[in-house]
Amino acid sequence: MITLSNIEKYYSNKGIKNYVLRHVTTQIHPGEFVSIMGPSGAGKSTLLNVLGMLEQPTYGKYEFMGEDVSLLKESKRIELYRHHIGFVFQAYHLIDEMTVAENIEAPLLYKKVGGAERKSRVADILDRFNIVAKKDLFPNQLSGGQQQLVGIARALVAQPSIILADEPTGNLQSTQALQIMDLFKKLNQEEGITIIQVTHSEVNATYGSRILHLLDGVIKEDEAVLT
Numbered sequence: 001m002i003t004l005s006n007i008e009k010y011y012s013n014k015g016i017k018n019y020v021l022r023h024v025t026t027q028i029h030p031g032e033f034v035s036i037m038g039p040s041g042a043g044k045s046t047l048l049n050v051l052g053m054l055e056q057p058t059y060g061k062y063e064f065m066g067e068d069v070s071l072l073k074e075s076k077r078i079e080l081y082r083h084h085i086g087f088v089f090q091a092y093h094l095i096d097e098m099t100v101a102e103n104i105e106a107p108l109l110y111k112k113v114g115g116a117e118r119k120s121r122v123a124d125i126l127d128r129f130n131i132v133a134k135k136d137l138f139p140n141q142l143s144g145g146q147q148q149l150v151g152i153a154r155a156l157v158a159q160p161s162i163i164l165a166d167e168p169t170g171n172l173q174s175t176q177a178l179q180i181m182d183l184f185k186k187l188n189q190e191e192g193i194t195i196i197q198v199t200h201s202e203v204n205a206t207y208g209s210r211i212l213h214l215l216d217g218v219i220k221e222d223e224a225v226l227t
């Protein structure tokens with residue numbers, strides 16, 4: 001599903017190259033649940049953004065669903081993203097001026113899904129996430145955990161094959177965090193959705209099947225999680 005071959009990324013500052021990712025080589029197979037861990041500044045978010053095609057590596061080859069991402073035109077990259085990837089952010093990134101239902105519907109508008117189908121998919125997901133009663137509220141009228149549920153609902157409504165999550169429980173209390181991790185585990189095990197999360201939490205990482213440990217932009221260890 002994903003093959004990274006010798007991915008390198010650096011930022012130049014006054015002629016000096018500051019490497020953020022170095023020699024990153026790995027494969028991620030359909031149905032895996034991978035956690036990316038490492039100290040602050042190790043390059044975790046950058047790697048996730050490269051995986052999500054939100055950032056381009058400086059060198060190296062990134063193959064996503066058999067396509068060499070660096071060779072794709074931007075429009076094709078956006079299409080691949082919209083069809084396959086759901087991104088979940090630590091700070092939710094919901095649109096404040098839109099209701100819960102409108103936020104969830106937004107990716108379907110981008111995908112040009114018809115009105116009736118949109119309404120039915122949004123209704124299904126509101127029901128499934130037990131947030132029907134919140135559908136007409138605005139994000140600032142929800143708790144952090146509820147906002148993250150909406151963020152995940154928005155990522156899922158377009159039926160992605162992969163969820164990329166950057167510290168999805170970073171702003172949450174521990175019970176809310178557990179709920180979100182249980183939900184990810186269910187999506188992974190019951191629906192076969194591939195999940196890649198960045199996390200600082202050892203507990204969150206145990207929900208996955210594999211941990212990539214990053215240090216100074218290098219994969220130091222690629223460890224299977226035994227459950």
Ligand SMILES: Nc1ncnc2c1ncn2[C@@H]1O[C@H](COP(=O)(O)OP(=O)(O)OP(=O)(O)O)[C@@H](O)[C@H]1O
Nearest residue numbers: 011018019020038039040041042043044045046047
């Ligand atoms: N646009 C940029 N210009 C210059 N340097 C950048 C830029 N974006 C990121 N970096 C640098 O890349 C390094 C890795 O950043 P990244 O956000 O990927 O780390 P991280 O492991 O996710 O850290 P954290 O756990 O603190 O979120 C950092 O040293 C950061 O300063």
